[in-house]
Amino acid sequence: MWWIRLKALIIKELLAVLRDPKGRMILIGPPILQLFVFSYAATLEVRNVDVMVLNRDAGRWGYELVQRLDGAPTFRRIEHTQSTAALHDAINRQRVIAAIHIGPTFSRDIEAGRSADVQIILDGRRSNASQIVGGYLSQIIASVAAETPAGRQAAPSSVTVIPRNWFNPNLIYQWFMVPSLVANIALLIGLVVTALSVARERELGTFDQLMVSPLRTHEILIGKLAAPMLIGLFHVSVYITAAVFFFGVPLRGSLILLYGSAIFYLASVVGLGLFISSLSKTQQQAILGAFLFMVPATLLSGFATPIENMPEWLQPLTLVNPLRYFLVIVKGVFLKDLPLSEVAGNTLPLAIIAAFTLGTAAWLFRRRLA
C-alpha cells in the first residue's frame, strides 16, 4: 500500500517542478550552461595578462631579457614605455598587472660581473595573480641570469627540480574543476528546490491537503526527498558524462561507488533543504535561508582553499558541511581511484547528516500540527 502512495507523491513532486515549461527550462538549461562557463572560467591559473617593460638599458642583456619576456606564453601583450609616470599609471589603472624596470647600468653590471638589479612592480590588489606572475617573471629572469658569465660559473650549484603531478600529470584545471562542480551544482539546485517545495505548498494551501491524506509524515518527507534527489542525480549524471566525454577527465575509480555515495550526499543536501523549509514560514524565508547556508558552505568546503589551511577553531565547523565530504569523494573517485574504505569513511558523515536533518525536519513538521 505505502509504495503506491509514495509513488503517487514522488510523481506529483516531479511534475510540480518539471511540468511548467519555465520551471523545466530553469532547472535543466542553466545548470548545464553553468558547467561549461564555469569550468572554463573558474581558474586560478594566470594566462593572457599584460605586462609593461621600461628598459633603460641600451646593452645586450636588457635586450635579451625583453626578448625572453616577449616569447613567454603567459603574457598576452608586452607594452613598452620610456617613462616611469606611464608605468605607474598603467599599474594604477590596472592596465597591466606587472611592470619590469631595467636600469641603465644593467648590461654594464653583468659584463663587469657585478650583481645587476631588475625591479618588478606588481599589482597587489590582485595579489594571487600577481604572485603567480611574479613567479613567472623570476623564472624568466633566472633563465637569463644563468647565461651570464657569472651565472654560468655558478650553474652547477643549481638543483633541478623534477615535478611529478600524480593523478593529473599536466595539471589540467578542468580535471579539478569539473568534478568539483558536480558537487557544487547538486548542492545549489538540491537545496533551493527542496527548501521551496514545502514552503510553496504552505503558501498555496495544498499542504493541508497532503496532511489529511493517508500519507504519514515520514512518507511525505520521503516523497519530498525523492524528487529533488532524482533531479540531483540527473544533474550528477549529466555532469559525469560531460566530464568524461567532453572534458576528458579520467574516471579511474568505480562509478558504482560514486553513485552510491552521491545518493547519500543528495540525501544530506535535501535533508538540509527540508530542515530549512520546516523552519520557514514563507517562500522568501526558505530561499534566503538556503542562501545563508549555501554561501558559507561553499567557502568552508575545501573547494577554493584547503580545509587544513583554515584556523584550527574553524575547522570543526566544516564537519557538518556535506559538500566537504563529497568533494573528497568525487575528486578521489574520478582521479585517484579512491579505495572503498576511504569512500565509505567520507560517506558515513553524509549519512549521519542526512539522518539528523531528516529526523529534525520530521520532528518539526509534526510539531507544527500541534
Added chain:
Amino acid sequence: MTSAATSNAPRPDVIRLDGVAKQFGVAPPALDSITATVRGGEITGLVGPDGAGKTTLMRLMTGLMLPDAGTIEVLGHDTRTGAARIQAEIGYMPQRFGLYEDLSVQENLNLYADLRGLAKSERPAVFDDLLTFTDLRPFTARLAGNLSGGMKQKLGLACALLKKPRLLLLDEPGVGVDPISRRDLWKMVEALTEEGVGVLWSTAYLDEAEACHRALLLNAGKLLFAGPPSALTERVAGRVFKLTGAAGRRRAILACALEEESVVDGVIQGEAIRLVVKRGADPATLRAQAGTEARIAPTAPRFEDAFVDMLGGGPGGRSKLAEATHARPADDGRPVIEARGLTKKFGDFTAATDITFEVPRGEIFGLLGPNGAGKSTTFKMLCGLLKPTLGEGRVAGFDLRRDGAEARNRLGYMAQKFSLYGDLSVAQNLAFFAGVYGLAGALKRERMALMTEIFDLGPHANLSSKDLPLGLKQRLALACAVMHEPEALFLDEPTSGVDPITRREFWTHINGLVEKGVTVLVTTHFMDEAEYCDRISLIDRGRSIALGTPDALKARVATPDNPDPTMEDAFISLVRSSSERAAA
C-alpha cells in the same frame, strides 16, 4: 434613510459601456459587445456564473486592462486615455484584496491613505469613521495576516473607502465572510450610496444581488439582463412552490423532482423542498411522488429562482457519482464522526472549548459560525490537521491521534482554498489523489475513468488545473476527494464563491452520496448551503452555542414579528444573543 433630495434627483451615470469586447488568446470571447450603464448613488449588482466575465469587466473599468473593441467611460473619462484620472477617483477592491499581511491594520490604512492622497488633516476623522464603521478599532495594532476572513474583507473595504471615491468597484466582497459581517459590509456600502457614490458589487450570492438597486446579469461574456432585480424575479412569479411534509425522504424526492420535465429548479430548505416549475406546469403532479403527507404551496419567488430559470434551469437530480458509489449498509448505528470534548488552546487563547457531537452514518452535519469563532479549528481537529489540546476525535471508529493514517484513509477532504495542485494537469491531479489513497493498477484506471466521465473532465484532462474556471476546479476537487469512496466527507466552505448552478450540481452529488450512506461534515458561510444539513452546530467564541436541525434553529428565533425566519436570521439572532450573554 435615503434623503429625499438624492432619491428624487436623476442619478447620473458613472460608467458607460459601449460595445465592449475582450478576448484572451484563442478562447471564446471573455466579454462580447457589452453595452450597459452603472449609475451613481446606487448599488448595481454584477452577477453571473463563474467564468462569465465579471472580474474581467471590473478590471476593464479600472483601466488596468484595455478592451479589444468598444469604449468604457468611467466618471467621464475614457479608460484608454484617462486611466490615471479614473484610478485617482475610484475605489477598487479586487477578489484577493491586496492587504499587506505583514503590516498592521493601521499601517495598511496609512499606506492606502497616502496612496490615495488623503490630506493629513482629514485623516483622524476618516480613520475614526472607518474604524467605527468596521468594528476594527480594537485591532488596529494587529497584523492583517492575523485577522479573520471577515475582518480582512472589512479592512479591504475600509482601504478602498479611505478617500471617499465617486465610484466603488467591489469584486466578490462577500466570499468567505460570515452572514453577520456580510450584513455589516452591505450596510457600510449602502450608507455610501446615500452620499451619491456609485457602487458595482460583483457577487455569486444572489440574495445580495436581490438587494441591489439594479443588477447586470452576465453569462458566457454576454449581458443577459440589466435592470432592477425585481424585474427579473417577475419572470418566475407564480411558478415557485414549497413542498413540505416529506422530512425523511426529502433528498430522494428532490432528486426525482429534478428529473421531471416540468421542474426547472429545486433546492432543499431544511425539511422542505423549494421548487420552480416550467411555465404552465402543474405542481400538483409532483405531490404524487412525495407521498400522501406531503403538502405543496406557492411561495414568494426570489432572485435566485429567476436567475436559474434565466440560465435555462438547474442540473438534473441524478448523480452519476452516487449511482457509481457502493451503498454502505446502515450497520451498527455507530457514529462515523465523533467529537468528544475537543478543546484547542493556542498559548493563552482558547480557540475551541469542549466541542462534543456525533454524526451518524448518512447524515450531513454543518459547522456554522462567525469568522474566527473556532469552527475551522474544530474542523481541522476532526480531520487530523490539528492536534486537540484536550478531548478526542474519531472518524469511522479510528482515533485520530492513535490511528491517524487509518482514519485519514477513510475520509475525503475538500477545502475552499482550492487545494489542488495548480501546476499539475487535471489527469495528473486525479492520478495523484488516486495513488495517495492507495489505488493502483486496474482499479486506479477504472476510478479515474469514472471520475473523468462523471464530472465531464475529459475535454480538460491536459489543462493545468490552475487555468480551469472556478466551477471546473470545484468539480475536480470533489472528484479528487471522493475517488477512494470515503466513508466520511469533510467539506470546508466547499462552494465558496461558486455560482448557483455549479452549487446545485455539487449538492446533487452530495445528496446522492449521503443517500448511499456517506457521512458529511461541512463548514459554510452560505446559509442556503446550511439548509441542506440534517443537523447544525453553531459555534461562537469557541463554544457550541446551538445544536439542532435547521428548522429547529429557525424555530428558536421565531417571533411574532418574524414568524418564518430565514437561516440567516437564525444565525444572526443566535450569535447576537450568545454575545450578549457573554457580555453580561
Added chain:
Amino acid sequence: MTVSTHSVVNGSRRGSTVRLAALVHKESLQILRDPSSILIAFVLPAVLLFLFGYGVSLDTARTRVGLVIEAQTPLTQDLAASFQASRYFDVAVARDRRAFEEDLVLGRIRGIIVVPATFATDFTARRNPAIQVIVDGSDTNTANFVQNYAQGTVGNWAAMRGAETAARPPAINVQSRYWFNSELKSRNFLVPGSVAIVMTLVGTLLTSLVVAREWERGTMEAIMATPVSATELLAGKIVPYFLLGLTSMTLCVAIAVLLFGVPFRGSLLALYALSAAFLVPALGQGLLISAATKNQFLASQVALMSAFLPAFLLSGFLFEISSMPTVIQWITLLVPARYLIQSLQTVFLAGDIWSMFLRDIAIMLLIGSVLFLLAARSTRKRIA
C-alpha cells in the same frame, strides 16, 4: 465633500511625494518585520567577512608535505632543515617514499618531496643534482603552490650553498615590489568581492523576490488600481532596497576596516559613488526578473543563475578574468560586479583613481539603464 481639494493634491508633485514616501515606508516595515531580509542584508555580510577575515584565505598557509631523504648526509639534512624552516610547509620526514604514498592518495598530505640517495654526491660533484616533487594533481591550485614553493625553497637553499662555497652574489638581483598590498593578504582583496556579493543578493535576489511576492499575493493589483503611477511603483521598490544595499555595504566596510584592519586608502565619496552606481544594474535586474517571472520560485532560480553565480565566479572576485577563454571574457563584460570589484579594490588598497572609477561608473550606469528600460517596459500598469 472635499473632492476638489483632493484632486489638487493628486495632481501636484506633493501628491507624488506622499505616495512614494508611503510605498517606501511600507516596504521598510516589511523588511524590518521579515527576519529573512535582515538575515540576508546584515547577518550574511557579517558571516562572509568573518570567514574571509579569520578563516578562508587564498594565502597558502603551511601545507602538509612529506619529505623523503633517501640517504642521510649533512648536506641532505641541511636541505631538510631549510624545508622545515619554510613558512610554507609543514614537513614530515621519512626514508622511503612509500611511507607517504597512501597519505597523498587520501589527501592527508599535498605533496612528496624526494631527495634521492645520490643527491649529496651529485651536488658536491656538480653533476646536475635533482630532487623530485610529487604533488596531488587532483587539486590543481594546491599542486601549483607546492611545486612553486618547493622550487623556491630548493633554489634558495642552493643559492645559499652556492654563496657559501663561492661567496658570489647572484648574477641578477630581482627586487619585487607588491604595490598596494605589500603583505599580500588575500583578505584585503576579498573584501571588495564580498561587498559585491552582498549587494547582488540584496539588490537582485531580494528585490526580485519581494516584487514577485506582490504578484503572487495579489497586492500588486490593488496597488495598481490606486492613483500610483508605474514610476512611483518602481521607485517605491528601488529606494528601500537601494538604501538597504548601501547599509549592508557600509556594514561590510566597517567590519572590514575596523575589525580586520583592511586598509582604506580612497575616499568615502568614491566608495559610495561606486556602490550606488552598482546598485542601479543590480536593482534593474531584480525588477526585470520579477516582472518577467511573477513567481518567487522562478525568480529565485533566475536570480541565482544570472546574478549571484556570475558575481561570484565571473567578476574577477576569485578568478582572474584575463585567464578565461575569450568568449567567457566577453560575457564578463556584461557582469556589473566586475566593474565594481576592480574599482573597489582600488578604493581600498590604492586610493582614488577617478579616471578608472568614472569609466566603471559609466559602464555600470549604462548596463543599469538598459535593464531599467526593459523592466519599466514590462511593468506598465497593466495586468495582462
